[in-house]
Amino acid sequence: MSIQDILLQQLANGLILGSFYALVALGYTMVYGIIKLLNFAHGDLYMLGSFVGFVILSILSPYIGNSWAGILCSMVLSMIAVGLFGVLIQRIAYVPMLSAPRLSILITALAVSMVLYNGVMAFTDGQYLAFKTDLGFEGLEFGNVFITYTQMILVGASIILMIVLYLFVHKTLYGKAMRAIAIDQDACRLMGINVNKIIALTFFIGTSLAAAAGIMAGTYYGSIHFFMGFVIGLKAFTAAVIGGIGSIPGAMLGGLLLGLLESFGTQIPFIGTEWKDVFSFGILILLLVFKPTGILGKTEIERM
Amino acid sequence: MALLEVNNLALSFAGLHVIKELEFSVEEGSIASLIGPNGAGKTSVFNCLTGFYRPTAGTIIFNGKSIIHKKPYKITRQGMARTFQNLRLFKSMTVLENVMSGMHCRSSAGPIGAILRTGAQQKEEAEINEFCERCLDFVGLLAVKDRIASNLAYGDQRRVEWARALATQPKLLLLDEPAAGLNHVEKQQLIGLIKRIRDQLGITIFLIEHDMGLVMKVSEKITVIDYGEKIAQGNADEIQNNSKVIEAYLGKEEDEIV
Amino acid sequence: MANFSTILSEWISSQKNRMSILLTLAGIAMFLPLVSSNYGLEVMTNVWFYVMLCLGLNIVVGYAGLLDLGYAAFFAVGAYTTGILTSQFGVNFWLTIPIAVGCSACAGFIIGGPTLRLRSDYLAIVTLGFGEIVRLIARNLEITGGASGLIGIERPSIFGFQLNQIVHFYYVFLILAILACFVSYRLQHSRLGRAWQYVREDEDAAEAMGINRVAVKLYAYVIGAIFGGVAGCFFAVKMTAISPETFMFQQSVLILLGVVLGGMGKIPGVVIGAFALVLFPEVFRDLGSMRMLVFAIVMLIIMLYRPEGIWPAKKS
Structure with missing residues (x-):
């Protein structure tokens, strides 16, 4: 393979990885933006999304098969189901804690995450499940690089989801309310905005995007596991911070950037695949220390 | 000799000028006040003095040493202590x-x-x-x-x-609205306490206050700011009769006609 | 529940009662090996081990109020330092302890120094990332034995007497746990302990009172790291084998669970938390893989309904 082929291959890999990161990062950033909560359970909701999708797909596949039609149906259903579950978590675990010390709410979020992954572990006996799909291996050849239609469709689908989200947040009244709440919750209450409803909506959207990413990842990698949310949760958080936490375009940008950085990073001598995660966590730490506001984040001035 | 000397102090947040070219000094052993209408930038001045905000320009000399851009805890160690406008006790x-x-x-x-x-x-x-x-x-x-x-x-x-x-064994004590929320009796006690701190402990006092009665009673020197700028300085009598101060607090007469 | 805890806290707050409880407990702990089976001793040794780890993390989370999600990393640094030095360089075990203390303190300093000025949730993520980095390094390097880890770590001897039975380690870890309680108690009731509490309650006010918050947090972080490092040294020689899987994220979470369960910042609470942590899975062996789920749900319920933990709060 020539150097161009390697770069092209890594570009394709990076874009796919990056779009998963971006979708998960969006949920982090939206929830953080609106209630300043770092939702540790977010990665696990991604995991849950893929498991729910798996279950729905196995129920539906006798009727509509497990090709694109089946995947699309189970993705939509899983997004709705897991999205509602996200709202439920918010109601049960986060709403009572909003006025508690920050440490308590962080630990609560951690506990929610533990409940989710231990729950799925208990039901699956900690096994990998094969995410069986029937998508074929056709694709296009670019020089020596072969990119399947599946890969292209996955990237395309995540881009569509991101565009829809962007339009929703910037062109609708609900989106405007979300942005307003992120700035000043009390003022929004006084203006007659149903703040709790909008926060629930934010959880719903953020969680369902993570669920979508979970199913896409299941489709792409072909297997799912109860602990798959952990590393991607950490990576997506990194992506959200790279872009500037609280910023929606930032999360998209950060996700793609981290995906590309990782896939090109593995090509650098001495940073093989086994050092890939060390590389991204290293980026995270350096970034938080030196530029915690990220690329598109705003500097906040704390007032006494 | 001035214990605290502030020159050309400026502070802006994202293009908004909160403090502009502020100059004042606090004499050692005096009781001085900083007053101004709501939103004039008084607490911001305190936060600049104590290191909680980073001023954009200017110098602050405390006890002969520059304390600008120093961390709050270092400024406290050098002998400047503060109280907060809203109570900040370890509850x-x-x-x-x-x-x-x-x-x-x-x-x-x-x-x-x-x-x-x-x-x-x-x-x-x-x-x-x-x-x-x-x-x-x-x-x-x-x-x-x-x-x-x-x-x-x-x-x-x-x-x-x-x-x-x-x-903290300070040389200078900054009081951020010490009378806020106190009743009449407590305010009288407060005046006594401020004077006792200066007279018995020899600590210089610089305070921000809304209660004009209290300010006029205790302060030997008053600095008035409005929109982050100094508009007057002097003792209680001078301030009470200063037209700019009256204007800042009560508005211009022409405003009403227009 | 509330009624029970009032009675309990009133009874405990009497100095005389407290001393007699402590002495009774110490007596039971001392003479337990006379009556217990080897299995029982194994479990109790594990309890003492977690008491030390939980008390170490308690300094960071309970006293200074910093959420550390990578605490297992310090435990790993201690265990690997001892493991590598004894098995590959033939260093005497007792000499590796000060080296491990130095290494874990350095690790605490390196990671804490630049990150402790960050907001609390960022700190949690940074420590999580750091914990994973340490585990991955241990997994990828040759000197640490890669994914299979180190085996055949020699058991230490003291004055020619080799520690090789469970009862020996029982006493070693009991002493460590008592030492950890003692050090925690002394620190809590000191100038530094108060400073941690000031910073935990109101960082800005603490800073305005002349407290260097970064330095104070760094002390907590480094001292916590040393606790973990020392526990790691003894863990390595007790197990004689260590592998990166021991130091996964779940280990950090487990230690945190012990701290939160009993009550952050309270020594008896943390000790009870460590007991619950070890005994619960032993008692409920039948639950199998549901065990951790039940544990997680218990933690969630505690955070929602009794965030101060099992141990009653101090009354004013």
Whole structure:
């Protein structure tokens, strides 16, 4: 393979990885933006999304098969189901804690995450499940690089989801309310905005995007596991911070950037695949220390 | 000699100029005030002095040394203590423990001393205890030293903050709206306390206040700011008769006609 | 529940009662090996081990109020330092302890120094990332034995007497646990302990009182790291084998669970938390893989309904 082929291959890999990161990062950033909560359970909701999708797909596949039609149906259903579950978590675990010390709410979020992954572990006996799909291996050849239609469709689908989200947040009244709440919750209450409803909506959207990413990842990698949310949760958080936490375009940008950085990073001598995660966590730490506001984040001035 | 000298101080947040070209000084051993209408930038000035905000330009000389861009804890160590506009006590701790926080920067025992309970550490703890009890006695709260701070009445909580500031052994005490939320009797006591701190302890006082009666009664020098700029300076009489000050507080006469 | 805890806290707050409880407990702990089976001793040794780890993390989370999600990293640094030095360089075990203390303190300093000025949730993520980095390094390097880890770590001897039975380690870890309680108690009731509490309650006010918050937090972080490092040294020689899987994220979470369960910042609470942590899975062996789920749900319920933990809060 020539150097161009390697770069092209890594570009394709990076874009796919990056779009998963971006979708998960969006949920982090939206929830953080609106209630300043770092939702540790977010990665696990991604995991849950893929498991729910798996279950729905196995129920539906006798009727509509497990090709694109089946995947699309189970993705939509899983997004709705897991999205509602996200709202439920918010109601049960986060709403009572909003006025508690920050440490308590962080630990609560951690506990929610533990409940989710231990729950799925208990039901699956900690096994990998094969995410069986029937998508074929056709694709296009670019020089020596072969990119399947599946890969292209996955990237395309995540881009569509991101565009829809962007339009929703910037062109609708609900989106405007979300942005307003992120700035000043009390003022929004006084203006007659149903703040709790909008926060629930934010959880719903953020969680369902993570669920979508979970199913896409299941489709792409072909297997799912109860602990798959952990590393991607950490990576997506990194992506959200790279872009500037609280910023929606930032999360998209950060996700793609981290995906590309990782896939090109593995090509650098001495940073093989086994050092890939060390590389991204290293980026995270350096970034938080030196530029915690990220690329598109705003500097906040704390007032006494 | 001026204990505190501020020159050309400026502060802006994202293009908004909160303080512009501010100049004033506080003489050693005096009681001085900074007043101005709501939103004039008074607390911002305090936050610049104590290192909580980074001024965009200017110099602050305290006790002969520049303290600009220094961390808050270093400024406190150099002898400038403050109270807060909204109470900022350590709520779940006892009154005495709250006051002890002030002595932190005047003591030095580290982890080894704490684990081994060395002689030096025990002696230091006894000194901290004794000094803090004296501070509490000075503000009249010795009797409640073992109560949890947040269980005290509002006026008493304010005095805990004072004792805590006194425990840092300051040369200059900054009081951010000390009379806010106090009733008439408490305000009279406050005036007495401010004077006692200056006369008996020799601590210079610089305060921000809304209550004009109190300001006029205690201050020897008053600086008035509006929109982050100094508009007047002088003693109580001069300020009361200054047309610019009256304008800032009550508005221009022409405004009403237009 | 509330009624029970009031009675309990009143009874405990009497100095005389407290001393007699402590002495009774110490007596039971001392003579337990006379009556217990080896299995029982194994479990109790594990309890003492977690008491030390939980108390170490308690300094960071309970005293200084910093959420550390990578605490297992310090435990790993201690265990690997001892493991590598004894098995590959033939260093005497007892000499590796000060080296491990130095290494874990350095690790605490390196990671804490630049990150402790960050907001609390960022710190949690940074420590999580750091914990994973340490585990991955241990997994990828040759000197640490890669994914299979180190085996055949020699058991230490003291004055010619080799520690090789469970009862020996029982006493070693009991002493460590008591030492950890003692050090925690002394630190909590000191100038530094108060400073941690000030910073935990109101960082800005603490800073205005002349407290260097970064330095104070760094002390907590480094001392916590040393606790973990020392526990790691003894863990390595007790197990004689260590592998990166021991130091996964779940280990950090487990230690945190012990701290939160009993009550952050309270020594008896943390000790009870460590007991619950070890005994619960032993008692409920039948639950199998549901065990951790039940544990997680218990933690969630505690955070929602009794965030101060099992141990009653101090009364004013």
